[in-house]
Amino acid sequence: MKKLLLFLLPAALMAACTETKKAEQNEVSENEWVVLFDGTSTDSLRGYGIDVFPEGVWLVEKGMLVTNPDTANRDLLTKGRYKNFELEYEWAVDTAANSGVFFHMQENLTMEAGNGNSPNWLDNFEIQVLDDIYFNDTAAVRSAGSLYDLIIPTNKKLKTIGDFNQARLIHNNGHVEHWLNGAKVLEFEIGSPEMTKLLAESKFSNNPGYGSDKEGHIMFQHHGQRVYYKNIRVKRL
Template identity: 55%
Template sequence: MVPFKISLVRRLIGWPAPCMKSLSLYLIALLTLLSAPITAQSKKGWTYLFDGKSTEALRGYKMTTFPSSAWRVEDGALMAIPNVPNIDLVTKQPYKNFELTFDWKVSKAGNSGIFYYVVEDAVSESGNGNSPNWLDNFEMQLLDDIDFNDKAPIRSAGSLYDLIIPTNKQLKPVGQYNQARLLVNNNHVEHWLNGRKVVSYDINSDDLNRRIAQSKYKENPKFGQSTNGLIMIQHHGQQVWFKNIRVRSL
């Protein structure tokens, strides 16, 4: 269609062929530019925290740089390196109301999690497998439900860790990527796995406060008290992979 239209214009306005060739090249370049995909800053306010290459949007917990001793980019995925001192990743800016989407998979018996409203006030890591803020903040659990040694449903993949058991869950086998979505908006929170909502709760609701009072968090008055903060990706000591990590403020 483009050559036909260009030739028609040339006949109508009398431009010589060389000029029309330049115009054709310009139009092709313009169409290519307009059709190029948007990456770092997506439409509708989405921002990539990890796009398969760059780790610029993330840093280590209480660090100013990315912890390459604990994480690396491998085949377009962000991978936690096993058998090294664990260092969690945090966003460089805080989020209050947000939507987070990502793909994840774990190794056999692998464990990880997504925390939110994190404030970097812990002195140091508590040891391999324990994130510095795990007793202070809500966590969306990421897990191999089959082979991890703790098989309690309330701490299974997709759960609000130690507080709410996920329902309606269809988890992919170990080695395959799951799609996840974490929605936090005006104290309402939803966990999604592979297109299914598996957990829903309201911060400061009577139901959630009752659950906290019956959990391992009951001795910690700081638990769940922050109302704004960083998003944190847990390094639990095992291999875990992430792709297409995107966030947008609501």
């Protein structure tokens, strides 16, 4: 019996250590970067309304996430949900292409939008990704780097079509900053009088729940044109 116990005890300790290590890996601490897309693995991402990566709708090509314009659109979500976070990513667009990065996205509506985009896009803040030159809508408030239809970006220096822009998006207890190619192009406070006024004067005025979610998924939009994302990582704040 003693010999059996001596044999079983180390095995039990090893199993406990393994489970502890797994738990530690799954519960990433604050201020620790987590890679969401490293050029090959899509394990951290899935399609809106489905549990898997939307193969064929989004492609992995030469280390990039690429939208396929020849399919029905389906937006891409992080599997994790985030409240306070810092997100870094790089994006490029094809000619006349449109996309966007959303945060605090919910997934409580069915896929009924006519173009295949998630129906929740009207409920949450969007950082615009766009070809400012050839896209058919040239309004500055909907240009690349803007808070879509709400805040015009400043100090913006875009790369040429096909070249990658470096972006950084921060949300921390209602304070939001968006950085593009090393320059801060906008910031705002969720729920501030200024933001309340902007919303009241916007096309979102009839949606009282706009931007009210405190946490949710990060989403990359498939708008029907070819766009490219790479080097995506996030950390909780």
